[in-house]
Amino acid sequence: MIQIVDDFFEKEELKKIQGYVKKGLPYIPRYFGKELVRNKETYYGMRFSLKHDKDLADILCRQAEKKFNIKIDVIDPDSGIDMRNLDTLKPHTDPAAANVLLMIDGPVAVTNGTVFYTKRKDEDMKDLDIHIGFQPNRAVFFPSDMTHAANVSPVKDMRRYTCTLFLWQYTDQWGKKYYYDRDKECLTIK
Numbered sequence: 001m002i003q004i005v006d007d008f009f010e011k012e013e014l015k016k017i018q019g020y021v022k023k024g025l026p027y028i029p030r031y032f033g034k035e036l037v038r039n040k041e042t043y044y045g046m047r048f049s050l051k052h053d054k055d056l057a058d059i060l061c062r063q064a065e066k067k068f069n070i071k072i073d074v075i076d077p078d079s080g081i082d083m084r085n086l087d088t089l090k091p092h093t094d095p096a097a098a099n100v101l102l103m104i105d106g107p108v109a110v111t112n113g114t115v116f117y118t119k120r121k122d123e124d125m126k127d128l129d130i131h132i133g134f135q136p137n138r139a140v141f142f143p144s145d146m147t148h149a150a151n152v153s154p155v156k157d158m159r160r161y162t163c164t165l166f167l168w169q170y171t172d173q174w175g176k177k178y179y180y181d182r183d184k185e186c187l188t189i190k
């Protein structure tokens with residue numbers, strides 16, 4: 001189930017985070033498909049991995065716990081801040097139990113948010129289903145096996161900052177645990 005909150009951080013905290021991610025963190029280029037082929041088609045965008053900044057990771061996780069009423073047990077250390085390339089739609093699922101996507105800074109528009117498809121992992125490609133517009137301080141929680149993509153934008157070289165926490169293990173408000181089994185590449189619920 002997709003959940004959206006539009007007031008993830010308090011105003012002052014958001015300003016601090018926006019300033020921090022825009023002041024030149026060492027972003028590096030990332031590619032889809034296990035990084036095996038690096039070209040324009042596989043280019044994902046620039047990422048600053050949260051494993052290099054535990055304090056920022058903690059702030060983001062604690063706030064996600066509060067806003068989505070979950071307990072985060074383990075995140076992918078490669079969760080991070082992204083400056084995305086928005087030339088082409090790249091529908092995909094992510095190797096995690098759930099994603100927390102936080103829109104940090106960028107132009108408010110319906111064309112530069114995130115889209116979801118009716119397809120789930122291992123099913124045939126289906127149609128565009130849900131479209132969530134970009135708005136700073138909006139956060140979206142969703143199961144990682146929902147096929148999704150950053151929407152394409154007609155604005156050239158647009159800077160759009162987002163953060164994704166890939167939750168490998170979390171507990172919901174009823175105490176149910178969700179694990180991503182990295183060996184079997186599947187979600188287990190206990």
Ligand SMILES: [Fe+2]
Nearest residue numbers: 092093094148
């Ligand atoms: Fe993703």
